Amino acid sequence: MNLKSRLFKKPWQHKDPEVRAQAVNESDDPELRSELARLAQHDEAASVRLAALRRINTEHFWLDARLRETDEAIVTAADGFLAREVLRNPSDELAEERLQWFEKTNSTELTRLAAVQAADTSLRRAALGRISSPGFLGDCFCNEVDDGLADEILARIDQESTLERLAEGLRKTSKKRAQAAEKRLASLRRASGKSGPDQEPATELVRKIEALARGKGDGDRGAQLEELIRQWSQIVEPTEALKRRFEGAASIVRASLDRPVRSPAAPQELQSTPVSASPALEKAATRIRSTIRQARKEIKPGELLGDWDRAWNQIGQPSDADLALKEDMLPLLRELQVQVEQKAGKKARQTPEQQATGSGSPPARDEISTEFDARLDLIAQRLEEGDIGRSHDLIRAVRSDFDRLPARARPRAVGGRLQRMEGRLKEMRNWQHWSNNKHRDELIDQIEKLPASGQHPDAISVVLKEARDEWKRLEQLEVLPGDRKRYAAPPGQWRRFQAACKQAFESAKPYFEKRQEVQDDNLVQLQKFIDIGMGLANADEPDSKLLQQTMRKARLAIRRLDDLPPRDRGKSAAGLRALMDTISKRLDEAFEQIELTKRRLITEARALANETDLKTSIDKAKALQAQWQKAGTGRRKIEQKLWEEFREPIDPLFDQLKGERQEQKQADKEAQAELKALCAEAEQLAKASDDDLESARGRMAGLAEDWFGRPGRPPALNARFEKAEAALRRRLDQLRNKARDEARLQLEKLTEAVQAIWEKRLEQGASASLEELLPSADSGPKGELSTHLRATAEKLASAETNDEELTRQAKKNTDAARQIVVEAEFLAGIETPDADRKLRMDYQVRRLAQRMSERNAQPDLKTELDSLQKRWTMSLPHDPGQHAELAGRFVKGRDMVRKMIGR
Secondary structure, eight states: OOHHHHHSOOGGGOSSHHHHHHHHHHOOOHHHHHHHHHHHHHOSOHHHHHHHHHHHOOHHHHHHHHHHOOOHHHHHHHHHHHHHHHHHOOOSTTHHHHHHHHHHOOOHHHHHHHHHHOSSHHHHHHHHHTOOOHHHHHHHHHHOOOHHHHHHHHHHOOOHHHHHHHHHHTTTTOHHHHHHHHHHHHHHHHHHTOOOTTHHHHHHHHHHHHHHHTTOSOSOHHHHHHHHHHHHHTOSSOOHHHHHHHHHHHHHHHHHSSSOOOOTTSOHHHHTOOOOOOHHHHHHHHHHHHHHHHTOTTSOHHHHHHHHHHHHHTOSSOOHHHHHHHHHHHHHHHHHHHHHHHHHHHHHTSOHHHHHHTOOOOOOHHHHHHHHHHHHHHHHHHHHHTOHHHHHHHHHHHHHHHHHSOGGGSOHHHHHHHHHHHHHHHHHHHHHHHHHHHHHHHHHHHHHTSTTSOOOHHHHHHHHHHHHHHHHHHHHHHSOTTOSOSOOSOHHHHHHHHHHHHHHHHHHHHHHHHHHHHHHHHHHHHHHHHHHHHHHHTSSSOOHHHHHHHHHHHHHHHTTGGGSOGGGHHHHHHHHHHHHHHHHHHHHHHHHHHHHHHHHHHHHHHGGGGOOOHHHHHHHHHHHHHHHHHHOOOOHHHHHHHHHHHHHHHHHHHHHHHHHHHHHHHHHHHHHHHHHHHHHHHHHHHTOOGGGHHHHHHHHHHHHHHHHTSSOOOHHHHHHHHHHHHHHHHHHHHHHHHHHHHHHHHHHHHHHHHHHHHHHHHHHOTTSOOGGGSOOSSSSOOSHHHHHHHHHHHHHHOTTSOHHHHHHHHHHHHHHHHHHHHHHHHHHTOOOOGGGHHHHHHHHHHHHHHHHHOTTOOOOHHHHHHHHHHHHHHTOSOOHHHHHHHHHHHHHHHHHHHHHHTO
């Protein structure tokens, strides 16, 4: 995070939760979008978390928030979203989280909706587990798509009336589930002792007669029906439901036979069951019989015939029962036809004048035929165009006029043509009815798929409206003027359509309710915004920047009136326009003041041309620029023009300053080049060969003096020069350490040679050849210790030296070496062997006493180590039997001290 981002934070990083929440709702900052997940989960304010969740609006985040949040607003919003989502879309990935959420809810309405409409089977199972109503469970059993869950539902239903309803209602839609309901009912009755011994035979007889009614089976259907009726009569106490089913199936089989079936063994109520013809046709027949039997003269014969014709025309494919009823009614229909013809013929034989005077002769047959031919041609044209409604009206009018003619006056060609057109019209109506019913089924299928389609609720609403309009249009096409029926669609199809529309609307209803809630909340927020904006606009000294921000928000709000309730949009738009008008007026006043201030600044800027000192002019120009920014922003067009006038006298000053800066920059660039050259030279010195390192050290000192005397050294070049210096010092140290190690190695070889000469002399005597063990005087280190060791070696190798004197000296040297080893172990902090513990304790006492007496003259660890090394070297030779042990202990202590001092 840079300094600017720390000082000027984004609105969604503001410390005020309301400001953060508003920014999360409205901002399109890409950085905000990347932070939405963190805000939704970890922001300290519930309102900010809710705003972030609504921006993300995915089921995963809503589930997570619902399972861990306690804020009521977040919980309510999460429940609303999740209720819609689980009812629409299945999700195996989130099934467990959905169940955890559902366990936390306690809404009865949601439980019932989830039991019926939840996309996940597991969620429907959990919802059904909360429901104990047998009636509702029965409805769920009928509509459940998962057979396993349906079996679980059926196992929980223990109400006999519900099971009877299910067995009866599912017989036409799902025979498998109807049989399952019957088995469940039978088992309950057996368990309660209510089931009689004839229950199962009665059920089997119902099954057989229903199969016969569906046309299954071979042989004489009448004989089979008589046999089934005979067996049924032997059933002692069948249930009412089975009895209704048997009688209904028997009626269907009778209607399909050429004659009614009678059996002496059949019950009386079954023998009197009428043939099942079309209900409308039977109604028309009953009315005709009743009118003729009661001699009711107020009802005209033409009206009765019209009722029969309409009822007959509504039948698409007449059944055997319909044909039988027609044959039975033919004598009555002929009688009515004769009455109509007699009445029409009497009027047709007279002209209007003759009808008034009672005289005259009928019109000629040719004239009648010509008139009817013209009208029939028009009907043929309408039929070709597919105008069934108009064709129906024309045919009825022609048929009415044709039937009024006496039988002898009716042109046969006209009658035949009219009859053919009536058949064509009936065929077209039947075809249209069949086509429209098929289209209605398609509409129903489309609507039934809407709840699970995942479409937006608004789209579902549009589809429902279009489907209802289309249904209404189909009704208007089929229901012709003069028809007594009001609806063309079959009742069952209409009920399916209504149920599908209701289910689709119920799936979208939570969204509409939530949208209404959000719109009401938006309306409250908008009113608050208008009130606050009016307060800012009517202030004595309004803040123009705040007014401009409010104006932008008002313009955005007036473009988003769809987010408000429809009834309040006009009033809200008027309030926003009034607010914008007030703000615009106050902004104009503020802009005039800003422009006046900036014109004064332009005058002062032009006066800078009289200044002689560039630095003073620049300082004044910067002060004027600060005042310009502080004055605020005016109208865009005028603001740009004033800014150009303001920059005109100031830009030359800054151009002049820019030229001076360019010169200074060039000088700095040259100085930088010289500093880089010094760095490069120092780096070359650091890479000199080992032989030239000593001379390189002097030259480096000169470069360092020159380097640190130059001003304006950049940190990067400083680091580079210091790195070269350090590299040279490191190489010099390495060279010195190498020389010191070589000298130390030569000295150690010299000490080993002295001890070896002494040991060989002890073994072979003074007469042995010991000179060959002496190291060359030209090789090896120089110094006091080397000179002493060479002298000792020559003395040991000389045959003139007394052996006893050397032995005494070696013994003294060994004792001295032991003391040196003890002191080395003390310095190194190493344990001393038990044999030398007393020596160590004595040394510690002497050392403590010495340090107490010489507080200001205490040597450092390096000096003490050098002293021990010198004493050890001067103590040679040692007793051969003790030398190896003492040398090993001394080397161990010496190396430890060297590590302590870093050598």
